[in-house]
Amino acid sequence: MNYEELKQELNDLPVPHEGFRFFSYDSNKSYFGKDSNGNIAFAIESNNPKLKSFIQSTNNLTYFFNLNAQCCFEDKTAIKTLHILLCKNLKSEITDAYLRLTQAFAISNPNDQRHLAKLFSALTLLFSKESVSQEKELQGLYAELFAILYFKEHNCDLAPFWQSKDKMQFDFSINENKRIEIKSTIKSNRVHRFRHEQLLSDLYDIKVISFMLQKNDCGFSLQELIDEILLKYNSNLALILHIENLIKNVDNSILSSLKFDRTYAIQNMKLFNAVDIPHFYEQNPEGVANTEYDCDLSNITTITIEEFKLWINS
Numbered sequence: 001m002n003y004e005e006l007k008q009e010l011n012d013l014p015v016p017h018e019g020f021r022f023f024s025y026d027s028n029k030s031y032f033g034k035d036s037n038g039n040i041a042f043a044i045e046s047n048n049p050k051l052k053s054f055i056q057s058t059n060n061l062t063y064f065f066n067l068n069a070q071c072c073f074e075d076k077t078a079i080k081t082l083h084i085l086l087c088k089n090l091k092s093e094i095t096d097a098y099l100r101l102t103q104a105f106a107i108s109n110p111n112d113q114r115h116l117a118k119l120f121s122a123l124t125l126l127f128s129k130e131s132v133s134q135e136k137e138l139q140g141l142y143a144e145l146f147a148i149l150y151f152k153e154h155n156c157d158l159a160p161f162w163q164s165k166d167k168m169q170f171d172f173s174i175n176e177n178k179r180i181e182i183k184s185t186i187k188s189n190r191v192h193r194f195r196h197e198q199l200l201s202d203l204y205d206i207k208v209i210s211f212m213l214q215k216n217d218c219g220f221s222l223q224e225l226i227d228e229i230l231l232k233y234n235s236n237l238a239l240i241l242h243i244e245n246l247i248k249n250v251d252n253s254i255l256s257s258l259k260f261d262r263t264y265a266i267q268n269m270k271l272f273n274a275v276d277i278p279h280f281y282e283q284n285p286e287g288v289a290n291t292e293y294d295c296d297l298s299n300i301t302t303i304t305i306e307e308f309k310l311w312i313n314s
Contacts, residue, residue, distance in 0.1 A: 019070030
């Protein structure tokens, strides 16, 4: 069952008079449904019904642990001991994020009692965020997701290595010493801003993926890019949660209107060794931190996609 099918089945599901009405998701290890107020619910069966039950609640969510719930399955009523994650907010941006993340959980962590509590905590934090990403940050997200999608099509999956939080030192961490940084520009020359430690480091072997982007009303939008990523990685809970955190409170019209020419982006993508990029070779003086400067990558040596893939896998 894909995401759209899941949404449709929930839309068609009648609201129960009391308790919960559920349908099984794929292999009966998890359930989706509604409570008597029409709120969307996700549930898994308890592995240990004898444990003491408890409830945690926020404005948007309620987490029931070991709840003896009256449930209706295809018009058959039963009492089951369940862990239930209930979404009490019916706004589409909230329910869409909730469904994408619980579906990813159902695919990747079926019947994982401990991780469902972590998902409740992650969703609570997500729904409490009030910050809104600026266009420059959304452009950066576009470049990172475009890189994931592009290299996936070239049999090189970067998604497992993507940063788990925004504003980390590097965008991708391959292993303990290999790092990847994504840069993008909408200007006509390939100039990017780097933090000093991204180019001068004795700790890491760093590659840079550089995109030159061109806005186009008929281009590939950030919303379309996100939709394609979510379709290909619908079981990657960490990736989906990171995307949801970055686009929280961003209106869908903004995501749909931020469009870049896909062909131009592909033709103007370049790969570099960070050590070849012009930079200062001195360490930051004592007491100096967060040094940044612009670097022109127009005339330096590039590496090929095959060399890049070999570097990742070696």
